[in-house]
Amino acid sequence: MPTHESANMTSHIQPLPDHWRRPLVALVLLLAVILVAYRHSAWGMAMIWTRSDTYAHGFVVPIISLWLVWRQRAVLAPMVPRPGRLAWLLMAGAAALWLAGDLVAVNAATQLALTTLIVLSVPAVLGWRVAKALAFPLAFLFFAVPIGDFLLPRLMEWTADFTVMALRASGIPVYREGLQFIIPSGAWSVVEACSGIRYLIASVTVGCLFAYLSYQSTRKRLVFMAVAILVPLVANWVRAYLIVLLGHLSGNTLATGVDHLVYGWLFFGIVIGVMFLIGARWVDPLPQIFHETVADARVGESVAHRTPWLGLALAFSVVLAPHGALAVMDLATQTRPVQLVEPVVADPWRATAKPPSNWQPAFEDASDTLDAGLIDGQSQPLGLHVSYYRHQNYQRKLVSSENVLVKSHDPTWARLATGSFDARIQGRPLRVNSAVLRQHAPGMADAGQRLLAWRFYWVNGAFTASDYAGKIQGALGRISGWGDDGAHIVIYTPLSDAKGAEVDASARLQSYLDSQGDALVAALRQTRGRD
CATH class of the missing domain: 3.40.1000 (Protein Transport Mog1p; Chain A)
Known part of the structure; x- marks a missing residue:
């Protein structure tokens, strides 16, 4: 005999409505085709997550998105899934972006296009109404795309500018050449690890999730996101300055080698923790969920046995088209080994x-x-x-x-x-x-x-x-x-x-x-x- 507690728990888990089963099977089939057809892009994205601390959060982003979708199950259940109008046209644009990115071997473009195809498969099979209800969980998937390295040069310049300015304001003479500078106690340089890109991406990802779960007001969400962007930037500048100052005052016995990375993450963790504690003071209450009318559910039952084969066929065609185009283009690509010819030198050289x-x-x-x-x-x-x-x-x-x-x-x-x-x-x-x-x-x-x-x-x-x-x-x-x-x-x-x-x-x-x-x-x- 089940206990009273387990019986209550079972009563809260609603069975999958009949009118959702075939559309969900179609969606899973389409997603499987996308992941198989674009497996090289998906694998490349996973390899970046594996070797880069900056993008290691990519492993948990799909899990978080699925959890966010599960939270919306009560809202989704009464809805009627239907293929969204013209969604396949947007998928064609994403497929074209993937093809363009593959032609020039740009990981960011192909991986962004792959994620877009996955997101657009929802309105293509289930409809725009469902996609609207899942707007944030779907949008959150884009945090899995390892994009951000293009910011490195600018972030490194800003870090060097602030550090040199702060050192001079502290009375320490500095000689600077590019991203390298010399102070009386030794030489320092700003490298990729000093840019703060890791702090920025981590803060924006977690901050975006916090703002969605904690606030219902769009204004509060935007303000918190602005803070989540500014705080890690300034925190990284202060971190870099304090590490150089600590090394200078200690005769380079502290904050050198691996120590400065450990101190940096500790400082960043404290700053971000304080940011979330402050943000928690203005948390909004959760909204009440109102179920749709019985009439809508009956409409759902009336389409229970319809399968969106036409929309699915269009989506499949769009997904596979770039690979056919690549096969034709690759016929013109040479594969024989290269033997560079040295230019003939003419007078006066x-x-x-x-x-x-x-x-x-x-x-x-x-x-x-x-x-x-x-x-x-x-x-x-x-x-x-x-x-x-x-x-x-x-x-x-x-x-x-x-x-x-x-x-x-x-x-x-x-x-x-x-x-x-x-x-x-x-x-x-x-x-x-x-x-x-x-x-x-x-x-x-x-x-x-x-x-x-x-x-x-x-x-x-x-x-x-x-x-x-x-x-x-x-x-x-x-x-x-x-x-x-x-x-x-x-x-x-x-x-x-x-x-x-x-x-x-x-x-x-x-x-x-x-x-x-x-x-x-x-x-x-x-x-x-x-x-």
């Missing part, structure tokens, strides 16, 4: 035995690379680096945030300044990315070799320095039958300490492009081997 520096760009997983040294008529040296990419994928790709001139944790080289320069190649304007690099020399702020480097891409037979244009050109190349071949090109030259040295170095780099541009293009085309 001459080839040298080795490049003018031991520095190399931190470009990853290139199909082949070339490092060459040249010298002009005035015996001024110049270096050429080419990283060539073919048969690109999500690990080996031409345009990537991982492909940088200098890694932030590089023990030998540092990037001091970045900018752009209006150059020319083959008589055409080319706005290149420019950077000043310096070789580290322990104990000295201004010692070591300095370089001026220009970087740009050759993709789809054209030059560009824009990451966005490079991505677009790469996609157009695959669509037009060019293939996915492309090259990352860097030319660089040493910088002297003389006044106007950067102007002279820029003129030297431009002189190389003026006289050697045709030879460079010829070598790249010969490497591609399809002209």
Whole structure:
């Protein structure tokens, strides 16, 4: 005999209404097809959750979303699930976004598109009324998408700005070069872990859930979300300043190594805890749930045996269409190994035995690379680096945030300044990315070799320095039958300490492009081997 308590518990769990069963089976079937068809994107997202502390919360986001859906079961039960009008058109847009993202191998785009397809499958099968009732649980799924690394450069700059300003306000002299600065007790640098991106994403995710569960007022929710964004930013700046100050006052015996990460999370935990305690003072009471009329339930019973086959067929077609398009485009992609052709050197330049520096760009997983040294008529040296990419994928790709001139944790080289320069190649304007690099020399702020480097891409037979244009050109190349071949090109030259040295170095780099541009293009085309 069941106990009184278990009997009451059973009475509160309502059986699944008949008119929900077939639509739910159709929804599960569609979701299964989406996850199988886009399994590479789903797996890539899960791998990022595994290896990145910043996005580890992605594992619990789907679980939380399912729990939030379960909380709405009393509201959903009387509703009549019907395929939503034109939902498949929005799914087509998400599928097109996935195709575009896959063409340029952008994880953020493909994973965002996959999540959008999952979310839109609800109105496609169950209808817009159901989707509206589940608006927040569905929207919360987007927190599983590991997007946010594009904020790193700006957040690192803000952290360095605040830390240096606060140190100077504390009476500590600071010498700053880019993201690195020196104080009397030692040298410090702002790296990715100091950006505060982990704190920001964690605060926004948890803050959004707290605001939804705690408040019914839209105004309160927006105010709390604004606080959840501002608090971790300011807290991270204060954290960075306190860690440097603590290291300085302790003679670098405290807040160094792993300690500063532990102290940082402890400080952040306290700040966020206080934020939630304050926010809890204005919690709204839960709203009462009013069940729909019996008439609505009867309408539901009348459609109990209808299955949305047409809407399901349209959704399946939209989901699978991008994979058919990719199969056709991949026929034009070369797979043979790359053998980079070295450009022929023309007067007034001459080839040298080795490049003018031991520095190399931190470009990853290139199909082949070339490092060459040249010298002009005035015996001024110049270096050429080419990283060539073919048969690109999500690990080996031409345009990537991982492909940088200098890694932030590089023990030998540092990037001091970045900018752009209006150059020319083959008589055409080319706005290149420019950077000043310096070789580290322990104990000295201004010692070591300095370089001026220009970087740009050759993709789809054209030059560009824009990451966005490079991505677009790469996609157009695959669509037009060019293939996915492309090259990352860097030319660089040493910088002297003389006044106007950067102007002279820029003129030297431009002189190389003026006289050697045709030879460079010829070598790249010969490497591609399809002209």
